[in-house]
Amino acid sequence: MQTAPDPHAAPVPAPPPVADVLGVVVSHVWLNDEYRHLVLEAPDPAPLAKAGQFFNLECPHTAEDKPFLRRPMSLYGADPARGRVEFLYKVTGVGTRALASIKVGRTMRLLGPLGVGFSIPESAKHIVVLGRGVGLATLAPLAEAAAAQGVGVTAILSARSPATVMSAERFAAVGAAVRIVLDTDGSSDPANVEAILREAVAAGRADAFYTCGSNRLMLTMQRVGRELNIPGEVALEQQMACGLGMCFCCVRNFSVDGTVEARRVCTEGPVFPLAEAMSW
């Protein structure tokens, strides 16, 4: 799993490969009433960005919405060859409403890649990803990275209804075993999700667990992981200002060997050991 940077390593620490660049919007489409898919041309960061990392986006100002701070968004995909980075976001408030207004051809600043992404244990042959809502956007590039390394993926996609399942095709495209669980038919119930997880473990298809987007699902996966000794990671969110580890706005508490420890989501995360995550 990810380890904290060692402050003794070097007197002047090698700066992480992060830049603040101007991206050009090459595509920006609605996926449904709430979700939008944004593709930016940004050749510098595109080859550097890894699944689980994020960018801090400078959203435009509109007549109604004038976001002051940047907005953190997980990498949804990176295409180093074409110099592109992708985001999938849900329109919720001031920043994302303003973001939704940006037109193809316009430019916007993005800072990144930021934070620590997912890591797949060397020995892993199969992993299980479990997500809900925009959390699936964060997990999709992980599934692709796993597939690229020849690691099998079981993807449990939780959603309110069939219409709001995100990115099922992205998971399917890399050969993941996709299990869709819904609120509408009750299959998203934690007991059912737990059964699917145990099934995957029993089938020898769960060398590591990954989750994002739901506290309830995180707790389920954490419990099963602890019990069955499956390592895991969770990608978390927190209000941010700098995204660079400077402001300490973005802390979350973690339980480390019985003591509570605050860590910055932007720097020590956003991906953390599943075992240490605390309910939110």
Add this chain to the structure above:
Amino acid sequence: MQTAPDPHAAPVPAPPPVADVLGVVVSHVWLNDEYRHLVLEAPDPAPLAKAGQFFNLECPHTAEDKPFLRRPMSLYGADPARGRVEFLYKVTGVGTRALASIKVGRTMRLLGPLGVGFSIPESAKHIVVLGRGVGLATLAPLAEAAAAQGVGVTAILSARSPATVMSAERFAAVGAAVRIVLDTDGSSDPANVEAILREAVAAGRADAFYTCGSNRLMLTMQRVGRELNIPGEVALEQQMACGLGMCFCCVRNFSVDGTVEARRVCTEGPVFPLAEAMSW
């Protein structure tokens, strides 16, 4: 000339006929590099607005310019029949830059008509108007009002160069005797302007003086008017907030019977007795 409202008149003063309405941009063109002509459809105020009065315009926000307060603009023309009001403005700063961005078909709020406009003495047969820059925009509707009442107009239009003479055709169209004076050929010199004024008086074509847009020209006209006993009015500007006589931001000093008196440009003005104006 204009008199201050009498506070004893009525216990609850009859509110002036002013409204805050949404106007629709029906035309918005560049006249040259700096000046723009804006026509708004605003049927409520259009029949009420008189030459010398002004409106307080709510300028739009652009990515660069976010004017907070409204911007006062003189009436450049009103067409009660078609329900239109016109403005002519110079793009100078935050507000007018933002204003310049508004497109035909969009709406904007305008408060008015505000303030006290020009008055033409009952007995006047001929008047002289003297202006420079955007000041000519303020005087153009006065010339039209005079012509409509059968009053002859001599219009002295001062400008840097032939390219920056504003609205000469508006004055000519109502039959005014137009005298253009320029910096480029030195004819805008106060001495020459004074000569033209004296000429008009000598010809019996100066029953009242009107000026706007230049301190130097105002002083010249004031001096000649005092000497030759010609009544006159001047339209003044001052930084404003409310436009409604509430904030006392917009005061200017006037010399009234030897004492200095502060008056609100938005309420007691923007048109004031020329004799009482002080150099700015």
Add this chain to the structure above:
Amino acid sequence: MVGPASPHGAGPGGTTGIAAGQTIDQTVRIGSLTLRNAVMPASGTFAENLGAIVPFEALGALVTKTVTPQLRGGNPTPRVCEVGQGMLNSIGIPSKGLDHFVEETLPLYRGVPTPLVVSVSALSADAFADAVKHVDVPGVAAIEANISCPNIEEDGKAFAMDPRPTALVVEKMRRATALPLWVKLSPNTGDIASVARAAEAAGADAVVVANTILAMSIDIETMRPRLGNVMGGLSGPAIKPIAVRMVWQCARAVKIPVIGCGGIATAADAVEFMLAGATAVQVGTATFVRPTAMLTVIHGLVDYCRRKGFPRVAALTGAIHDADLTVDTHEAAS
């Protein structure tokens, strides 16, 4: 503080809000005065002329521009400049004096069925008491003492900067009138809650929180201050979070009503002030930007109450859900 049962959902009227037909009680009480609603203009941002745009009988109260005992000219121009989402002013309280006010201005409001609050200011505690006595006349519903002004007996330091001079001036005014006495506090102090407590102890019926914040802007092209008076008062949305904080601090410190003021432009802003503890609100700068702002706030408060299930606007006062939170005083240090 007091609030509806459910911390995140709707108010006491139930989670589905209040039926469209059912009326929301808009009245609020400031001591012995009952106002038809919680919204009034801030001093210096209102005059008779607004009647052309806003029917006075729609407002909770009317508050005059501050009147001083004697004639004052006010400050040099420019008196205003905009700064981001706010403005600076240095009007300097031009005034025609109290006599002129009583004889000329007051009669203008004769017959207006809305309580008239007269804002007064003076340069010493005794002059304040005299001023209050002077305007204790029929037609005046309450007096607002603008004590953000320099006290000539204290080397020009504003009364409202410290509890002691505040107590002194309020006591003298209290003895001079039986009219409701509102005391308008200055944000230019390190401890506004103590000043509010001093005003309460000395007999104020309400505190208005707060006046403009002393600020300055320089034109870097001319290298001159943007205001003729160098410094001026900052108002508008820019100061809202500071004013909300002060209202919250004062409302916890005193039992008399707190009237919120500072950057209120929308009903959402007014709700925020009321949740923080304000009993009523004053709208200032917003009226310059949108002359009908007060009407929008009045209607929006009703809509909010309906949507959230509050049968009375007054129920919003102090209804913030903060009982489970503690405050670390290190916060100001960041």
Add this chain to the structure above:
Amino acid sequence: MVGPASPHGAGPGGTTGIAAGQTIDQTVRIGSLTLRNAVMPASGTFAENLGAIVPFEALGALVTKTVTPQLRGGNPTPRVCEVGQGMLNSIGIPSKGLDHFVEETLPLYRGVPTPLVVSVSALSADAFADAVKHVDVPGVAAIEANISCPNIEEDGKAFAMDPRPTALVVEKMRRATALPLWVKLSPNTGDIASVARAAEAAGADAVVVANTILAMSIDIETMRPRLGNVMGGLSGPAIKPIAVRMVWQCARAVKIPVIGCGGIATAADAVEFMLAGATAVQVGTATFVRPTAMLTVIHGLVDYCRRKGFPRVAALTGAIHDADLTVDTHEAAS
């Protein structure tokens, strides 16, 4: 104040500015320290990671997040929310303590050719003095004392709220170190000039004006404070006119350098602070919005000097043209 001859035109270099080839002297002096330029980060808005974006050798100085003697956890989340053109924070000074700072953080800056200023805070005057002694070690170029924090010996009132506790704590720090001592003042006071004077008299080498302004924001849907700590500090463009005013007041009150801070995002902002009397400036929140903000300010200061004919950035300090203006103290009262 001092300034070029022509009040409206260019500076002393002549009306046509300074030739493109001619270099502008960017150095500024804060007491015994000479900085390569006038621009540095504000405490709490900077850390090692920024090195990825901003070369440290381009900055005038580096200022650390405030360090406290002992480990502190900081405040509950949310710790940040945006409000208009600014933000609130209630970080609460989480700190790993001074030992950790000296052993773990300080070595990270070994070899960085830019003066490192260490911000310290403590809860009593003696603890401040101890803290200052603790960080008086090689590698530290100056100490910035963040005295906007509660003084446990004064009932939790912040030191920087009043001149007396400021004098006391600065005197004790002064005796504890020979390093340049900067004192960072709080805007949450009624009379910052007196506090600055007290800091100067007690031996401060510079004052930093100012920290965040205590503020609050409420989510009217949840009816809860937007910050876990209820109140927090307002920073960003919203506070600029207030901070400019305080810099102007302090620069007239003291002879030691004033370092301006509060809402600086552009070179124009920095010029405004310097004209008001600042010798150098700190950029805080702007770095969150635009990580390269400090570089833009540095270059823009040079451009401004060239255009206006100032051969040295230091010549901007106090160059406001206000000699002909007088200030009416009634202004704050509006």
